[in-house]
Structures are given as C-alpha cells and as structure tokens.
Amino acid sequence: MSSSFLGAYPRTRLRRNRRDDWSRRLVAENVLTAGDLIWPVFVQPGDGQRQPIAAMPGVERLTIAQLIDAAGEAQALGIPCIALFPATEPALKTEDGREAWNEGNLICESVRALKRHLPDLGVLCDVALDPYTTHGHDGILVEGHVANDVTVEALVRQTLAQARAGCDVIAPSDMMDGRIGAIRDALDAAGFEHVRIMSYAAKYASAFYGPFREAIGSKRTSNRPLDKRGYQMDPANSEEALREVAFDLEEGADMIMVKPGLPYLDIIRRVKDRFHVPTYAYQVSGEYAMLRGAMDNGWLDERVVLESLMGFKRAGADGVLTYFAIEAAKRLKAG
Ligand SMILES: NCC(=O)CCC(=O)O
Numbered sequence: 001m002s003s004s005f006l007g008a009y010p011r012t013r014l015r016r017n018r019r020d021d022w023s024r025r026l027v028a029e030n031v032l033t034a035g036d037l038i039w040p041v042f043v044q045p046g047d048g049q050r051q052p053i054a055a056m057p058g059v060e061r062l063t064i065a066q067l068i069d070a071a072g073e074a075q076a077l078g079i080p081c082i083a084l085f086p087a088t089e090p091a092l093k094t095e096d097g098r099e100a101w102n103e104g105n106l107i108c109e110s111v112r113a114l115k116r117h118l119p120d121l122g123v124l125c126d127v128a129l130d131p132y133t134t135h136g137h138d139g140i141l142v143e144g145h146v147a148n149d150v151t152v153e154a155l156v157r158q159t160l161a162q163a164r165a166g167c168d169v170i171a172p173s174d175m176m177d178g179r180i181g182a183i184r185d186a187l188d189a190a191g192f193e194h195v196r197i198m199s200y201a202a203k204y205a206s207a208f209y210g211p212f213r214e215a216i217g218s219k220r221t222s223n224r225p226l227d228k229r230g231y232q233m234d235p236a237n238s239e240e241a242l243r244e245v246a247f248d249l250e251e252g253a254d255m256i257m258v259k260p261g262l263p264y265l266d267i268i269r270r271v272k273d274r275f276h277v278p279t280y281a282y283q284v285s286g287e288y289a290m291l292r293g294a295m296d297n298g299w300l301d302e303r304v305v306l307e308s309l310m311g312f313k314r315a316g317a318d319g320v321l322t323y324f325a326i327e328a329a330k331r332l333k334a335g
Pocket residue numbers: 126128173208209210211212213283284285286
C-alpha cells in the first residue's frame with residue numbers, strides 16, 4: 001500500500017475531483033462530440049411514405065427527397081458524414097448483384113442528390129454486393145463459395161460507379177482479400193485520388209447484424225441465418241484482426257473500422273495502440289435494437305446512448321457509425 005494511505009485517512013482522495021461539475025469536466029479524459037458521428041441511413045426507391053423497420057424502432061427507410069431533409073438536419077447538428085444503404089427492389093436482385101455497378105442505382109442517385117443539395121456533407125458508400133444479390137451474400141458465388149477475385153473485380157466496378165456519382169468515402173464491407181489495393185489503384189487510375197477509403201478491416205461474422213438484413217430486405221425467408229463465416233472473421237480471434245488491419249493499411253486504406261462495436265471494444269483498443277491510424281467503430285443494428293428496446297420498455301434510461309458512444313471513444317475510436325447519431329447529436333447539443 002502506498003504511503004498516502006498510511007494513517008487514519010487517505011491524503012489522496014480521487015473523489016475530490018469528482019465533487020463538482022467544473023472539476024469533473026476539467027479532468028475528463030475523453031470527449032464525445034457530434035463531429036465523432038457518422039449516421040447510417042437506409043434509402044428506399046420511389047416517393048412514398050417513410051417505412052419503419054420493425055426490429056429497429058425509430059429507424060425508417062427514406063426516399064431520396066426525405067433523405068435530403070434528414071441529411072440537412074444531420075449537417076446542421078454538426079454530424080460530418082452520412083453512410084448510405086439501399087433497400088433494393090427484389091426485381092433488381094441477381095445472382096451476381098450487377099445492380100451494384102449500375103450508375104443509375106438508388107445509391108448513386110442518392111449521392112448525386114446529396115452532393116447537389118448539401119455539397120459540404122461527407123457521403124460514405126458501402127461497397128459489397130449483399131444488397132443486390134438474390135442469395136444475400138456479399139460476393140459472387142462459385143460452387144457455393146464466395147469467390148474472392150471475381151468479387152473484387154465486381155467491387156471495383158461498384159466503387160467506380162459510386163465515385164463518379166460523387167461519393168467521398170468508399171467503405172468496402174465485404175472482407176475479400178486484396179480489395180483495398182485493387183480499389184485504391186482503380187480510383188487513382190480514374191482520377192479519384194482524393195476519394196478516401198474507410199475499410200471495414202475487422203468485420204466479424206456476427207449475429208448482431210440481424211435487424212440490418214431486415215432493413216435492406218436481404219433477410220432470408222427460411223429461419224436459418226445466412227452463414228458468412230467463409231469471409232467474415234471468427235469472434236474468437238483478435239490477432240487475426242491486427243493482420244487484417246495491417247494489410248488494409250499497406251494497401252492504402254485511409255481509415256479503418258471494427259465491426260460490430262460493443263462486443264469488440266478490445267479489438268478497437270488493440271488496433272489503435274498498434275497502428276495509431278484513424279479508427280472507427282460500427283455500433284451495428286443489433287446493438288441499436290438492444291438499447292432501443294430496453295429504453296422503449298423503460299428498463300434502461302436514455303443516458304445509455306451517450307454512455308455507449310463514449311465507450312467507443314475511450315476504447316480508442318476516433319468516431320462511431322451509429323443509428324443513434326441524430327439523437328446523440330441533439331443530446332450533446334442540449335448538454
Ligand atoms: N455493411 C453494413 C452492415 O452490414 C451493417 C450491419 C448492421 O448495422 O447491423
């Protein structure tokens with residue numbers, strides 16, 4: 001025991017700094033601001049009503065016109081960037097997911113509209129085939145397995161379509177080997193050397209993505225969830241996550257992501273300590289559903305939103321993709 005604890009009472013009292021609001025703020029080690037948030041938004045075709053997502057109460061699919069309004073609100077709240085995910089019409093889905101590189105697809109049209117109306121808001125586009133394939137896998141199947149290299153060629157086509165539409169951040173979420181290098185080369189060759197890459201570098205095969213699949217309409221009709229363990233990481237592994245991140249950085253990633261968030265805070269910390277690069281967490285749909293469900297039932301109060309986001313900052317994340325972005329930014333503003 002250190003000498004400060006000798007005698008009847010401690011000389012060093014950690015509670016002193018906790019006594020008042022001003023000194024708590026003065027000693028705070030981490031801060032969470034709206035500038036740390038990326039807001040994922042689901043876009044739907046047509047010009048109908050906002051569509052609720054049953055497993056994500058409070059989250060709705062938006063038409064492009066509704067997206068522009070919502071994105072304007074996000075920007076006004078200080079959120080730097082939004083991420084777009086499409087609810088693709090079933091008729092447009094194919095074995096090879098070719099709608100992904102159709103320059104007129106819902107995502108490309110959304111990006112063009114956003115850039116026209118809100119040129120200073122960052123726009124991030126996911127790169128992977130799952131919203132566009134009939135089978136729901138992130139790539140092209142050959143003999144029942146997602147084939148790496150033909151999928152990478154498809155992802156490059158998808159990337160270029162999104163970059164031409166005006167996308168600022170390409171975010172490959174497919175976990176194919178070598179895709180970051182291929183995408184970087186293709187972007188540079190096409191004159192898009194300013195377009196950033198945020199790699200989903202350590203993306204785990206997780207059951208926490210369940211509600212997302214409903215949101216983009218790639219949920220299986222059978223009860224058996226789609227098995228993506230052939231390309232996404234095993235939750236048992238963390239050394240492997242460091243190798244994934246190392247390769248993606250070598251291949252040219254500007255920012256890297258760990259996904260899901262809350263059950264993988266240890267990975268964020270290890271990645272940050274090892275590589276010292278811009279690192280992001282994705283608080284995924286299942287994490288949103290857990291917290292939202294508990295709040296809606298009165299089992300947890302709403303402070304859990306900012307507390308969960310601060311957890312990512314403390315773990316070493318520079319920012320968080322979160323469906324709570326608007327709500328969190330409003331809370332931060334309210335103080
Ligand atoms: N590529 C994006 C996702 O898979 C999101 C998962 C989620 O929010 O559950």
